Amino acid sequence: MPEPVASGPAASEPVAPGPALAVAGAEPPPAPAGGGPPRLLGGRIPMARLREFALVPAIVAVAVAGWIVDPVFVQRQNLINILQTMSEIALLVLAQALVLIVRKMDLSLESTMGLAPGVAAWLTVSEAGQGLDLLPGAFAVPVTLAVGVAIGLVNALLIVRFGLSGFIVTLGMLIMLRGTLTGISGGQTFFQLPRSMSYLGTTQWLGLPVSVWLCLTLFAVGIAVLGYTSFGRSLYAIGGNEDAARAAGIRTHRTVAVVLVVAGLLAALGGLLLSGRLGSVAAAQGDGAIFTVFAAAVIGGVSLSGGRGSLFGAFTGILLLFMIQNVLTLGGVPAEWIDALNGSIILLALVMSRITTGKAQD
Amino acid sequence: MENARTGGTGPSAEAPPAVRAVGVTRRYGSTVALDRAGISVAAGETHALVGRNGAGKSTLVSILTGLVRPDEGEISFHGRPAPRLADREAWRGRVACVYQKSTVIPGLTVAENLFPHRQPTNRLGLVDWRALRRRARALLDEWGVAADVRALAGELTVEQRQFVEIARALSGGARLIVLDEPTAQLDAAAIGRLFARIRELRERGVTFLFISHHLQEVYDLCDTVTVFRDARHVLTAPVAEVPKHELVAAMTGEEVAAPTGHLRERSGGPPADARPVLTVDRLGLADRYTGLSFTVRAGEIVGLAGAASSGRIEVAETLSGLRAADVGTIEVNGRRPRPGDVPAALAAGVGFVPEDRHRQGLVPDMTIADNATLTVPDRLGPRGLIDVRQRDALAREMIGQLAIKTPGPGLPVSGLSGGNQQKVVMARALANRPRLLVLINPTAGVDVRSKDFLLGKAEEVAAEGTGVLIASDELDDLALCDRVLVMFRGRLVAEFTAGWTDNELVTAMEGVHVNA
Numbered sequence: 092m093p094e095p096v097a098s099g100p101a102a103s104e105p106v107a108p109g110p111a112l113a114v115a116g117a118e119p120p121p122a123p124a125g126g127g128p129p130r131l132l133g134g135r136i137p138m139a140r141l142r143e144f145a146l147v148p149a150i151v152a153v154a155v156a157g158w159i160v161d162p163v164f165v166q167r168q169n170l171i172n173i174l175q176t177m178s179e180i181a182l183l184v185l186a187q188a189l190v191l192i193v194r195k196m197d198l199s200l201e202s203t204m205g206l207a208p209g210v211a212a213w214l215t216v217s218e219a220g221q222g223l224d225l226l227p228g229a230f231a232v233p234v235t236l237a238v239g240v241a242i243g244l245v246n247a248l249l250i251v252r253f254g255l256s257g258f259i260v261t262l263g264m265l266i267m268l269r270g271t272l273t274g275i276s277g278g279q280t281f282f283q284l285p286r287s288m289s290y291l292g293t294t295q296w297l298g299l300p301v302s303v304w305l306c307l308t309l310f311a312v313g314i315a316v317l318g319y320t321s322f323g324r325s326l327y328a329i330g331g332n333e334d335a336a337r338a339a340g341i342r343t344h345r346t347v348a349v350v351l352v353v354a355g356l357l358a359a360l361g362g363l364l365l366s367g368r369l370g371s372v373a374a375a376q377g378d379g380a381i382f383t384v385f386a387a388a389v390i391g392g393v394s395l396s397g398g399r400g401s402l403f404g405a406f407t408g409i410l411l412l413f414m415i416q417n418v419l420t421l422g423g424v425p426a427e428w429i430d431a432l433n434g435s436i437i438l439l440a441l442v443m444s445r446i447t448t449g450k451a452q453d
Numbered sequence: 454m455e456n457a458r459t460g461g462t463g464p465s466a467e468a469p470p471a472v473r474a475v476g477v478t479r480r481y482g483s484t485v486a487l488d489r490a491g492i493s494v495a496a497g498e499t500h501a502l503v504g505r506n507g508a509g510k511s512t513l514v515s516i517l518t519g520l521v522r523p524d525e526g527e528i529s530f531h532g533r534p535a536p537r538l539a540d541r542e543a544w545r546g547r548v549a550c551v552y553q554k555s556t557v558i559p560g561l562t563v564a565e566n567l568f569p570h571r572q573p574t575n576r577l578g579l580v581d582w583r584a585l586r587r588r589a590r591a592l593l594d595e596w597g598v599a600a601d602v603r604a605l606a607g608e609l610t611v612e613q614r615q616f617v618e619i620a621r622a623l624s625g626g627a628r629l630i631v632l633d634e635p636t637a638q639l640d641a642a643a644i645g646r647l648f649a650r651i652r653e654l655r656e657r658g659v660t661f662l663f664i665s666h667h668l669q670e671v672y673d674l675c676d677t678v679t680v681f682r683d684a685r686h687v688l689t690a691p692v693a694e695v696p697k698h699e700l701v702a703a704m705t706g707e708e709v710a711a712p713t714g715h716l717r718e719r720s721g722g723p724p725a726d727a728r729p730v731l732t733v734d735r736l737g738l739a740d741r742y743t744g745l746s747f748t749v750r751a752g753e754i755v756g757l758a759g760a761a762s763s764g765r766i767e768v769a770e771t772l773s774g775l776r777a778a779d780v781g782t783i784e785v786n787g788r789r790p791r792p793g794d795v796p797a798a799l800a801a802g803v804g805f806v807p808e809d810r811h812r813q814g815l816v817p818d819m820t821i822a823d824n825a826t827l828t829v830p831d832r833l834g835p836r837g838l839i840d841v842r843q844r845d846a847l848a849r850e851m852i853g854q855l856a857i858k859t860p861g862p863g864l865p866v867s868g869l870s871g872g873n874q875q876k877v878v879m880a881r882a883l884a885n886r887p888r889l890l891v892l893i894n895p896t897a898g899v900d901v902r903s904k905d906f907l908l909g910k911a912e913e914v915a916a917e918g919t920g921v922l923i924a925s926d927e928l929d930d931l932a933l934c935d936r937v938l939v940m941f942r943g944r945l946v947a948e949f950t951a952g953w954t955d956n957e958l959v960t961a962m963e964g965v966h967v968n969a
Contacts, residue, residue, distance in 0.1 A: 318839075319838055319839045319841070320837050320838055320839060321830030321833060321837050321838075321839060322837055324819075324823055324827075324830075324839065325827075325830075327816065327818075327819055327823070328816045328819060328823070328827055331816035331817060331818050331819055332812075332813075332815065332816040332817065334812050334813040335807075335812070335813050335814055335815055335816050335827075336816065336827070337775065337795060337813075338773070338775060338795065338805065338807045338813040338814070339795070339827035339828045339881060340774075340795040340796045340798075340799040340827070340828050341795075341827065342796060398816065398818050398819075399818055
């Protein structure tokens with residue numbers, strides 16, 4: 092090859108001088124990025140924040156569409172109705188988002204939603220209401236929450252302590268807990284629930300159902316914990332890189348166990364709200380809810396591969412799904428078709444969020 | 454040295470170069486990854502490509518292997534223009550890259566990995582396993598690779614895996630192979646075998662483009678060296694004509710004194726009566742190490758040298774609480790932290806830089822501020838709450854102290870270069886104001902300037918009275934130590950105090966003189 096390697100910084104810089112000369116003639120290195128011109132990377136911070144709000148335009152658009160379809164949509168009573176019906180499942184979304192952020196999954200939440208109030212009803216309801224009448228009604232709420240905690244502890248024991256796959260463990264739990272509810276209820280529905288069980292699902296505070304207050308409060312608490320406590324940051328650290336979190340002194344096992352227990356507790360609370368609103372616990376309570384829960388979390392930007400996503404995003408995810416459902420009902424779509432449309436909407440929402448966030452989902 | 458720069462003086466004087474890139478520019482948004490850069494690799498030579506992180510090496514490799522299209526510039530192979538990007542088969546026939554990270558499919562056998570999508574089939578159109586294995590074995594034999602074709606690729610050692618990847622590249626017809634930091638995960642003996650194999654293949658006409666941070670390897674192995682700096686080509690010359698300090702100078706753009714000088718001249722060291730901050734007594738862990746006793750005094754820098762498999766990494770991880778020893782005791786600063794408990798070790802005053810920043814050091818999606826303060830939740834606000842301003846102030850302080858190049862503490866750590874990422878890991882270790890700083894391979898995969906900076910930081914911390922333990926096999930890391938303990942197969946076999954030679958140290962690390 093007769094030609095020299097002609098690739099110097101500029102044509103004027105000769106290609107032939109010795110290395111020492113090349114060094115002497117080189118320009119100084121560029122200034123550190125700190126004071127330099129805006130960089131591509133510098134733009135990533137606001138982008139990350141924006142992603143949390145990715146669904147807000149969609150929510151506004153659906154609201155406008157709903158108003159056009161039927162002005163009833165924007166009436167106070169309808170909006171409260173949407174919030175109340177979503178509040179129970181929203182607690183499951185909150186629970187699932189926390190679990191997903193630490194890079195685990197909990198499929199059993201939907202069964203917990205049924206079994207926890209189911210056990211409480213079984214123990215407190217009179218025989219006329221299909222129960223055993225063993226405990227006074229005042230025990231119903233503590234029993235519900237205790238069952239949720241107990242389920243979370245079993246999940247944590249199997250997943251964290253024995254190192255089993257979270258997906259399979261909670262799938263097994265999903266089936267077993269559902270079967271347990273069917274077993275204790277004989278496939279029947281518990282009714283004539285004690286007053287304490289129906290209080291949360293039926294009472295209003297300041298014109299809003301208690302369940303809506305609870306749901307909004309818990310999301311607000313969750314957002315604060317994730318953003319402004321070291322416990323919350325450690326969830327992202329564990330989900331993002333568990334080995335690094337452990338090497339940094341985070342007690343990863345304990346933290347994941349706490350998250351699983353909290354998830355069980357939230358699912359039990361969601362079940363309590365639902366049972367209270369309906370005044371009964373059906374053997375199938377919560378059945379199939381887990382699909383909506385996952386869809387809402389993922390649409391809301393929570394990554395299935397851990398360490399990414401926000402509770403605000405998860406909240407907008409479930410809100411969007413319920414608003415669309417409400418609009419469809421108002422628009423007179425036959426009930427038999429709602430599920431098919433729901434599935435399509437979930438897919439559509441995923442495509443939309445893929446486009447707006449520009450990131451492949453996994 | 455006037456003629457040293459003309460890339461055409463090597464074996465390529467008559468034949469066109471195996472690959473030639475001219476005036477290649479590639480931008481990513483506003484970042485210019487390559488700026489009118491070029492390289493010419495003569496057929497049959499082993500050509501080194503060196504440069505600091507961010508110099509544009511990775512981008513050039515992506516362009517040379519057809520993964521990325523240059524915005525401007527020409528690529529040619531043996532004088533003919535490069536194929537279209539979509540024509541993967543044609544690219545595979547010209548060039549292949551063995552990356553630092555494994556690209557074998559761990560769940561498939563070696564034979565299947567050698568012929569992906571090219572399995573021989575029988576008359577029914579099903580995979581003919583016997584023919585597949587026969588062809589795989591023939592291929593490995595041809596290139597002298599010792600590996601069982603029926604073994605699962607995931608069970609190979611790093612060394613075998615690299616040889617399999619090289620064989621796979623050769624089977625695709627490529628006679629130009631890019632090796633991206635192939636020695637990073639190998640111990641000295643394996644590196645020797647890799648180099649012997651590369652020389653053998655070179656004799657058979659295979660051309661190599663060799664990327665490495667270890668300059669000594671460039672001198673040991675390569676014919677020609679090309680230096681990139683700040684997205685540009687700086688220098689191409691026969692290796693024999695570039696002294697080591699000039700090569701470093703070309704990479705950094707600064708005049709650097711002869712490299713053996715400034716780091717070794719550690720003035721002072723700890724005072725003779727300094728109290729020990731670490732006392733290890735008869736420590737043992739099954740199959741890893743046994744019977745270890747040593748101390749590190751306040752202000753002292755102690756090297757823990759040995760090959761990757763010597764047990765030094767496990768010892769360092771035990772000190773940090775990531776592992777628990779079976780027998781023996783560890784006393785840090787007069788306390789005995791609960792074994793196998795990282796928070797307890799942190800509380801006792803241990804700062805820790807883990808072996809691999811990607812695996813154990815960083816949470817890539819989290820910000821610099823979050824990463825750097827992971828070890829010190831109690832310094833961020835009361836009762837586990839985080840005061841964002843306090844956190845960012847702390848992070849800014851660390852960014853300043855460690856000269857991390859970033860627009861601010863809110864940037865995800867994945868956006869930083871390797872050297873700056875390692876500084877964040879170091880910041881995380883120092884955030885705790887440790888009395889004992891444990892560093893494993895603290896300068897692995899970082900550029901020359903960051904390396905000097907990180908080692909300088911270790912000296913600075915020691916000067917303030919912290920004991921430093923550096924578990925490494927990198928001579929530059931060990932050069933600043935007051936003492937070096939050498940491990941071989943789980944035992945301490947030698948101890949050197951100031952004035953050792955590199956040869957002595959390397960000999961002890963390779964276990965040639967086992968005379969403990």
